[in-house]
Amino acid sequence: MKEQGLRQPTSLQRTGAGSITSQVHNLLMERILSMELKPFDEVSEARLASELGVSRTPVREALARLSRLNLVDVYPQRGTFIAPISIQRVAKARFIRESLERPLSRLAAEKITPDMVQSLAREIALQKTFASLDDHASFLKSDDTFHVLIARAAGMHDIWDDLGEIRIHMDRIRRLSLLGKARMNAITAEHEGIFEAIRDGSPGRAEDCTRQHLLSVFTDLDAIRAEHPEYFHDSLASARA
Structure with a gap:
């Protein structure tokens, strides 16, 4: 079984134990979402x-946080492993996203302001640029921003902040997609x-266009x-349980 750490030395800002734990957590989260750290x-x-260059305490606390998010499986006396992607959690995220985004687009059309029109138009322009540059990572971030707007x-x-944990499991599978320009x-x-x-x-x-878009995404x-x-794993429990 492949053992993973951080590939490059990383400098952490030492502003307190809690802050160090958060930084370690964020670093590991990004590596999991980017698939640098793969399931298992x-x-x-x-x-x-x-x-x-830190003690094991903040690392242990960061891994415990990731375990609570179902991104890491910690087995006493056996080791710590990146959790497989749960099909059930992805399905739950899909259901919630569709349940939310269709009425949100309807409400947005009813409440739209000139400032928000400009913000959405700007994001569309950015997406066209990222697509032309074949910049997959920036495109996905802009995609998220568009829906937040x-x-x-x-x-x-x-x-979206309230649904952070749910979105994480869909983000893991989204990062696997290597979107081409088309x-x-x-x-x-x-x-x-x-x-x-x-x-x-x-x-x-607006609601109909959102429905068609989500069908494409899914x-x-x-x-x-x-x-x-x-x-992937079919159940909510890890395949290593």
Whole structure:
């Protein structure tokens, strides 16, 4: 079983034990979401502490946080492993996302302001640029921002923060997709359709465009799962339980 640490020395800002723990947590979270740390990889607490130049305590606390998010499996006397992607958790995230985003786009079309129109238009322009540059990572971040802006336009500013844990499990599978320019352009076109409906104050059309977009997104997720079955597990419990 492959044991993983951090590939490059990382400098942490030493502003208190809690802050160090948060920094270690964030570093590991990003490595898990980016698939640098893959499902079933073993993570060494001692090695991480050595590479980061910290004691084992903040590393242990960071891994405990990740365990509570179901991203890490900790087995006493056996080791710590990156958790497989749970199909059930992804399905739950899909259900919640569809349940939220369709009414959010309708509300956004009803409440849209000129400032928010500008913000959404700016994000569409950024997505076109990232697609032309074949910048997959920046495109995914802009994709997230676009949907956050729709929630804000609907008057639900903090709704994505409230669903952070749910979104994490969908983000893991999204990061597996290596979107080419054609797919990024297609997603941007779908976003543009949603934007235009919201901008025009057309709630029904905005909801319908969102429904079509989510069908496309979920088809992508199913294709990713089929391409990387080794990273998934069918039940909520880890395959190592």
